[in-house]
Amino acid sequence: MPILDAVLLFLAGFLSGAVNAVAGGGTFITFGAMTLAGLPPIVANATSSVTQFPGYITSTLAYWHDIKHFWRGALLLSLISALGALSGALILLGLDNPLFRALVPWLLLAATALFAAGPWLKPAPKPGHEAAVGSLVGSLAQFATAVYGGFFGAGMGVMMLATLGLTQSGDYHRLNALKNMLAVVIAAVAILVFVSGGVIAWLQAIIMIPGGALGGYAGVWIARRVPQNAVRGFVIAVGLFLAFYYFDKG
Template sequence: MSPGYVLLIAVAGILGGAVNSIAGGGSLILFPAMLATGMSPLTANVTNSMATWPGYAGGVLGFRSELADQRNRLRPLMLAAILGSTIGCILLLVTPAAAFKWVVPPLILLAAALLAFQPTIKKFVGEPREGGRIWTVQFPATTAAAIYGGYFGAALGVIVLGVLAVTVPDTLRRLNALKGVVSFVGGTVSALIFGVFGPVNWTAVLIAAPAALVGGYLGARIARHVNETALRWSVVGLGIAIAVYLLIKGV
């Protein structure tokens, strides 16, 4: 791998890890960088999943104070992440991806809409109650999001944050910390499965993974100080941008 490609992947790893912690969607920085080095889409996708995992770990570390009193909320979310990510990874390895590329943009737009219209949605479904819709809404929706994450993963954080926003009564900043755990657990499952069965480019992983770890930690620290309204609309804008990008370029 040329020095230029090494620098490209390292910078993309830092930026992708930071964006994943702040809002989600960092894969849309690192995945194209992988493609630019000449990897096939499948190899780039699998390698991206392996490389971004440390970034999720860095994000969880950066959000540790926000997570300290949310442990009871984590159990069903972690179970959903494990189940969904396992299914998604298996689907990626055994089925063609051609049809799925048309499903990805609508999913991302739906997640952005959940955040954008959260106050209006609450008028119809009511304010989230602690533990009120865990197994009827949150668990199946998070499992579905994790299936998507195991299969492709770009903007997974946008989708998970949208689900949490209408099922958990808390600030967006603290929900962002929960989202980080879901991403980390799902990413761990993906790393284990793809590490054994996937066509991983390990050279790229060795470059991008440490960079993503640093970026994830820094992103979490930045997100703690971002205005909540600004955070909400930055996530919405990022989701729309990613969906348009995928519609135009495909995956």
């Protein structure tokens, strides 16, 4: 691997970790860096899932106090999420790179729009001691979100928080904790499928993961000095750049 590509990937991992800590949207950066470094889009998408996975785990652990109160009830949604992620990941592996490349700009535009609308999609607080799970509408919405997460993933967190806010009870922090827990399930299942399909670029992932860890730590410093709207604007600009890059390549 050229040294410049390695530096690009490490910096992308760092930026991804930092923006995830401040505003979310790090998937745009990891996916974009790997495609610009020459990886096929399916490989870049699958490898990005690996680089984001440690952050999903640490976010879930940060909410462990809340999760302890409803984890038994969330098992049904976890199972539904696993089935949805399995479906989405298998659909991705069933495509060839040219077909997926044709879909990527549209997926990026949709994910960027979803991310931009994120502040308005945050659920309002709802009464209820615990987050209720298991309703038919909620289960179907979570399955659809998990299919998307297994297939592409960018903007999944915003989408899931919005659907949980519409279909579950509980305050924002409980819903966010549930979202983080389900994101771990979705990512884990998708990664297992991608590993079995041989579409993970492990060298690139190994370079990016330490950068993401350092970026997540630095995100605390950034959050105190850079307005969140500025970080969100940067992520939206990256998403739009990548979308038009793929439109031009197509």
